[in-house]
Amino acid sequence: AQSVAQPEDQVNVAEGNPLTVKCTYSVSGNPYLFWYVQYPNRGLQFLLKYITGDNLVKGSYGFEAEFNKSQTSFHLKKPSALVSDSALYFCAVRDINTGRRALTFGSGTRLQVQP
Amino acid sequence: DTEVTQTPKHLVMGMTNKKSLKCEQHMGHRAMYWYKQKAKKPPELMFVYSYEKLSINESVPSRFSPECPNSSLLNLHLHALQPEDSALYLCASSQESAVNEQFFGPGTRLTVL
Numbered sequence: 001a002q003s004v005a006q007p008e009d010q011v012n013v014a015e016g017n018p019l020t021v022k023c024t025y026s027v028s029g030n031p032y033l034f035w036y037v038q039y040p041n042r043g044l045q046f047l048l049k050y051i052t053g054d055n056l057v058k059g060s061y062g063f064e065a066e067f068n069k070s071q072t073s074f075h076l077k078k079p080s081a082l083v084s085d086s087a088l089y090f091c092a093v094r095d096i097n098t099g100r101r102a103l104t105f106g107s108g109t110r111l112q113v114q115p
Numbered sequence: 116d117t118e119v120t121q122t123p124k125h126l127v128m129g130m131t132n133k134k135s136l137k138c139e140q141h142m143g144h145r146a147m148y149w150y151k152q153k154a155k156k157p158p159e160l161m162f163v164y165s166y167e168k169l170s171i172n173e174s175v176p177s178r179f180s181p182e183c184p185n186s187s188l189l190n191l192h193l194h195a196l197q198p199e200d201s202a203l204y205l206c207a208s209s210q211e212s213a214v215n216e217q218f219f220g221p222g223t224r225l226t227v228l
Binding site for chain 2: 045046
């Protein structure tokens with residue numbers, strides 16, 4: 001079975017500082033990994049994905065994520081946080097070997113950026 | 116058009132009511148999804164439609180009934196719901212390939228009294 005873990009319920013960072021939101025995954029084969037962001041009372045917005053190739057993936061709004069196969073991690077990063085980045089962030093995985101179309105989401109991490 | 120639209124935005128219903136949630140996309144996607152999201156929890160997959168055929172049913176109660184009239188529309192029919200069914204219901208769509216991300220609608224906030 002495929003799964004993702006987001007070990008932090010909340011991450012607090014000061015505006016202008018770098019941020020990291022952690023995600024680890026477990027799949028039987030090669031993973032497809034995604035990051036989504038959700039603002040209050042809104043749907044999820046796609047940020048970026050890792051399919052294959054370069055381990056550093058760049059996405060929307062200045063976010064990037066680093067795929068690390070040996071550590072089975074896909075941490076989300078941003079060099080300089082903005083107050084407007086405050087939201088709920090979900091990591092998700094799809095196991096290509098099972099052929100399942102469904103995404104399995106992590107529990108979510110609330111990012112709070114303080115001015 | 117890269118938008119998934121959902122109506123209504125909010126819905127309050129009694130346990131004996133019948134109502135429907137609607138979802139529409141015009142991105143040419145052939146896979147559409149219904150998710151249920153409780154407060155401060157991740158979305159949970161309810162149904163997947165691929166080429167207008169239901170391909171996954173995650174043991175969702177029969178009081179939820181999906182319908183896909185065509186490749187652009189997805190409905191969720193609700194009947195005899197329970198208060199614990201109150202949640203944010205999200206619709207999403209994607210290209211068929213597993214590498215493609217899903218595009219989510221803004222959701223319908225459902226309250227069952």
